[in-house]
Amino acid sequence: MSIQENLNNIKSTLPEQVTLVAVSKTKPVSDLMEAYNVGQRIFGENKIQEMTEKWQQMPKDIEWHMIGHVQSNKVKYMVPYVKLIHGVDSLKLLKEINRLAIKWRKHINVLLQVYIAEEETKFGLNEVELDEIFQFVQNDDSLTNVKITGLMGMASFTENKDQIRKEFTHLKSLFDKYSQLNTHNCQLNTLSMGMSSDYKLAIECGSTMIRVGSSIFGGR
Numbered sequence: 001m002s003i004q005e006n007l008n009n010i011k012s013t014l015p016e017q018v019t020l021v022a023v024s025k026t027k028p029v030s031d032l033m034e035a036y037n038v039g040q041r042i043f044g045e046n047k048i049q050e051m052t053e054k055w056q057q058m059p060k061d062i063e064w065h066m067i068g069h070v071q072s073n074k075v076k077y078m079v080p081y082v083k084l085i086h087g088v089d090s091l092k093l094l095k096e097i098n099r100l101a102i103k104w105r106k107h108i109n110v111l112l113q114v115y116i117a118e119e120e121t122k123f124g125l126n127e128v129e130l131d132e133i134f135q136f137v138q139n140d141d142s143l144t145n146v147k148i149t150g151l152m153g154m155a156s157f158t159e160n161k162d163q164i165r166k167e168f169t170h171l172k173s174l175f176d177k178y179s180q181l182n183t184h185n186c187q188l189n190t191l192s193m194g195m196s197s198d199y200k201l202a203i204e205c206g207s208t209m210i211r212v213g214s215s216i217f218g219g220r
């Protein structure tokens, strides 16, 4: 099936409150344009340099989402245009994004990445670290140009649906807990969870934003 057919099929099954991020990492601009031409406007990339090159070449009404691990020293390249940074996993990074956002006179929305999987390899905050960041942010006036608008997580890479459901449900409970907060730099409305293999389950568990790559663009 074509990229356009894949995209339309997925979109036709999504509940209204769920936003689809088309994960286009490693794919050429021509593939992204196929998706663009049937109305897709949100694209997710995991490398800043690749995202910046695509941003330069593509129409400017696209929302670019950084979904990968972010290195502080590269934040400056995406601050001018990035719409949402999904993978924030330290206070240091949050402060660096804020510093550059001030410099560029921008306001940048971010999601905190929470570690929910059983594997050792995935990035993200544990619950203690997550809580520390929320405590800091609530009582801090220096983070003027960055706003935490949600949480992001990746489930274990497993066929075990019960395990995945457990991890997603856990993330949703953290999301509900911190959604009570309502400060100038902290207002949660986005729960980014679910990829090609598990987005249906993620939606059942309360996801509001799914990040789908291979089911749209084919394998990488």
Ligand SMILES: *Cc1c(COP(=O)(O)O)cnc(C)c1O
Residues within 6 Å of the ligand: 023, 025, 046, 067, 068, 154, 194, 195, 196, 197, 211, 212, 213, 214, 215
């Ligand atoms: C690559 C990637 C995705 C998309 O994965 P698919 O299995 O191709 O849908 C989603 N989220 C993150 C963080 C990724 O790196």
